[in-house]
Amino acid sequence: MHSVFEESLDQPRLNTRMLALFAMAALALASVGLYSLVTLIVTTRMREIGIRITLGAEPRQIVGQLVAGVARLVGAGIAIGLVLTFMATVSCARYCSA
Numbered sequence: 001m002h003s004v005f006e007e008s009l010d011q012p013r014l015n016t017r018m019l020a021l022f023a024m025a026a027l028a029l030a031s032v033g034l035y036s037l038v039t040l041i042v043t044t045r046m047r048e049i050g051i052r053i054t055l056g057a058e059p060r061q062i063v064g065q066l067v068a069g070v071a072r073l074v075g076a077g078i079a080i081g082l083v084l085t086f087m088a089t090v091s092c093a094r095y096c097s098a
Contacts, residue, residue: 034070034074037070037073037074038066038070041066041069041070041073042066045066045069049062
């Protein structure tokens with residue numbers, strides 16, 4: 001009976017492991033994307049940052065401005081992603097057969 005019970009759990013365990021694997025891959029891709037976004041923003045604003053430091057801006061102010069810029073872009077990406085996910089879910093629920 002124990003072996004039958006263990007075999008009945010094989011497929012759910014496999015599904016859970018695959019889900020965890022894909023979740024880790026998605027997290028890694030999102031991390032690389034955020035790093036690239038921050039690098040792009042800092043690189044393109046390097047001259048502005050230098051001028052602000054020369055004029056006496058506090059490092060906290062500069063970091064705050066950079067974080068605010070990144071947060072706006074990330075927020076826009078999340079909003080667009082949620083809208084597209086909702087649209088895909090609704091269209092699949094309507095047109096996909098179970």
